[in-house]
Amino acid sequence: MTPAQIITAPAGQGHSEEFRAAARRLGSGVGRRRFLTVTGAAAALAFAANLPAAGVASAAEFDARKITEDPFTLGVASGDPLPDSVLLWTRLAPRPYEANGGLPAERVVVHWEIARDERFRRSVRRGTATAHPEFGHSVHVDVKGLDDDRTFYYRFRAGSWISPTGRTRTAPSAGARNSSLNLAAVSCQAYHDGYFTAYKHLAGEDVDVVFHLGDYLYEYAVTAVGGARNYTDRVLPDHFNRETLTLEDYRMRYGLYKSDPDLRAAHAAHPFVVTWDDHETENNYAGDTPENDVPPEEFLLRRAAAYRAYWENQPLRTPQRPAGPDMRLYRRLRFGRLAQFDILDTRQYRSNQAYGDGWKVPGPESEDPSRTMTGATQERWLIDGWKRSDALWNVVPQQVTFAQRRDVPTDAYKLSMDSWDGYPASRQRIMDGAEAAGIDNLMVLTGDVHVAYGFDLKKDFDDPASRTVGTEIVATSITSGKDGSDKPASYANQMAANPHLKFYNGRRGYVLVGLGKDSARADYRTVPAVTTPGAPVSTAASFVTEAGNPGLTPA
Template sequence: MTEDLRPAVGLARRRFLTLTGAATAVAFGTNLPGSAAGTGGTSGLTGDPFTLGVASGDPLPDAVVIWTRLAPKPFDPLGGAPYQDVGVDWQVAADEGFRQIVRSGRATARPEFAHSVHVDVRGLQPGRHYWYRFRCDGYLSQTGRTRTANAPGQRGGRLTLGVSSCQAWTDGYYTAQRHLASEDLDAVVFLGDYIYEFGIAANGGLRNVTDPVPSQFRTEADTLDRYRLQYALYKADPDLQAAHLTAPWITTWDDHEVQDNYAGAISKSNAPIEDFLVRRANAYRAYWEHLPLRGPAPQGPNYMLYRRFDFGRLARLTVMDTRQYRSDQAAGDGWKVDSEARRDPARVMAGQQQTRWALDGLNRSPATWNVLANQVILSRMDLDPTAGDLYNMDAWDGYGAEQKVLLDGLAVNRHRNPVVLTGDVHAGYAMDMKRNYADPSSQTVGVELVPTSFSSGGNGVPVSANGQKFLDGNPHLRFVDERRGYSVLRFDEKELRVDCRVVPYIDRPGAPISTVRSFVVEAGNPGLNTVGQEVTVR
């Protein structure tokens, strides 16, 4: 935390927003959960507590986090559970029938954390599937499947990732997540905007639901209980639950988990910093409560989300956070012409500490493939196909000095096969990363892949007018598709294969999915090679 924000944080603690009903948890609280083992009291639950499903995440060679939240009435304050500790039994097995239980225990679901449960299951074998489930008051949860990371130092093998971002509930059905659930994946990488903070109309937007969305969803999320309600609505979706059931998720956030286009301690509306930090604390707490992340929970408006995962010597995945530490956007945000403010070295996106950590991890990496999971486009992207330039002040282009540091670091390490994964833009892009973007013939140093959004943007189109402008103005951009879906990435020691999958519509359920483009990237030879056109797969 920077020195000038400390007084604001102190004031924010004193002005913490009160919550409705029984939802009196305090996001600045320090009574954090300890180990997974614990003793709960008599539950007092009045129905099935597993309405929000189960999930797993953050796989290590010997560990994985398993998650659930007790919410018999998910749209009530505190999810309809009593304000007391509740004991939850859990099991992890080597087989789907749970004949070979390898780990088990009892966790405590605490009311101050919305009765969420995060069990960091240790002592597992590397590179294999496990099955897990929870039990509480005679109710048995769904069974989830997860997988640990490859053994440290393991050579060879394969890694298959599903990658997407941006799942606005009001923009349509989660058809893509249902298809994702049928993929055979080692992990899912989610690149931000798990929820959107906006109020929700009674008809659910493009979903046009027959049962009205409850009235408590009309207002924008800013308090802890309101953020919790938003997560409950999203996680109650059966297709999203299905996608969590089949593989561990590795997640990062972008802006809408808090507020559209916020930057560090600066809100979109330039609210007083002390007020906005309260909101950020609420949002960060609710995020942790609803995703399979390791503890401890966020304390106040800060949370260390950037982290690293190794899959043997095949791939290293570096997960970044480009929201919590960034400077305010230059030139009032939006698409703007070049300026000194855009290139000011004092303005940062990830911050000096995180950027140094990311590049140091790349420099020391033993992996064949080095993957950077990031929220916003890192490569240069010009919206003006004429001689002029228009840059997105909310993407890395708006933070030119730090952008150059990171791009130069990737260029120096081109032999380590850098691959950047990006969300945010509600479109599928694939591009070669260049040492000099002004010269299309300059050396390619890596690839940036933007798997399209799960739902944000509605049905979409193959290529919009703006999409064509991007293609015309950016020779390194090789592919655009603005429908909904995800990408499947398959790594081995020789190549990375990328399959870009989309659905034709999401304003009603049941859409098929197709692979609209496939690329191969050869290890040691950065750059995209097209290998396929549209083929319907299911």
């Protein structure tokens, strides 16, 4: 089996002996860390995954007029808004549950259009793009030359088929003295744990941008009835009922997730800014270290497939396109003088979890100063960006809980080794960097933990009386953890153990954050159930933090 066959092996064949042997051959002669960074290894993996050559027609062209089924089953999306441009996305998949999406391995020309009005009477840009089979027939169009801080509508056409209409918005200009920005934060949407009802409500919210903080999909098996969705009107194909390993697996899993109408509605309504956590690849992996005991070169082949499928299925620009197992996902966005967003990647570059992961008593291993959550390069990039920032609010969308989070209010407490508590020296360098840069209004946006939290960030978490230096807003899951409860089993212990924890709720939903010149407001929006469809949404709690006076107080 060749490396190319490994990447695209049929579902369920990813851990065959041929897979392991070819992976060893591909990674032979280079160490684990060097395998990640050596250009030749990355190029070999990119080639193995059948990248089209730059400037070359990589396959025959398929006449879009021959498409006999709706190719826009996965909807449309936009992302990473800039003052003069926005990224538009779609992926052609007449049959989204099939490995090839129901299209031949040929190029398809797709027409796109963006306008000022929903009826496209005032069109401002239009053009064509190529949907390459090597990229799962996905389309990424970076539309430039747009007016800043303005709403636009967009659509695609392939043959006689026209996509749903999407709505997007450009960012204010870099020097704009804008006075408000409304955003939403979401995370953790396990398809098998319930319905994406929260997205249906989010589609109707008045927000400028949505930040997805990771776990867009899960690698775990999905049963024929959709797990907790317990379908009675459909049967999912057998190939979903196993863990994702190959590029085909991940592509089809995105096809399953994006076939959900509520998720499609949210993408069509708002531009998204995305970053991943672990489940887009594998649970709790750390850098090039897998969760399970498999050879690192084998895991990196899986990581290459997962990263490739992630880029194919998200509204991301070309600089984010992966090269083998490497993908530069951390990046910076500005929304006028009001807000700077530094989007982090806390998976790809981190040290392995201390003490074998899980909740453990902290000690020399977890407190080792050399341990990193972000990697040295990303850490410098973040702190240097703060030094140059003139934004009122400096917001860090990222994955895992940043604040200290003890499990019990006794000296025998444990901390999560997968969160920043397992990397305290790395966290301290970040906080020291913010202080040195004069960042007065630091806000961290977090996902991962399937609950909603509101934290004050303390200069010294071990001293409740120490100065508050920022806030952390943790978005609960869309579905992961199923229905949840207002007060999870750990509620009393965590509230008592962490005086800087101001809010804790275990229902599903999302958080709305309104940034203003004088203050920011967080509204925690929750639904009572996700295992049955159609639940209403309500606000569980609201908090404000004043500009120049960090700390959460009830609204």
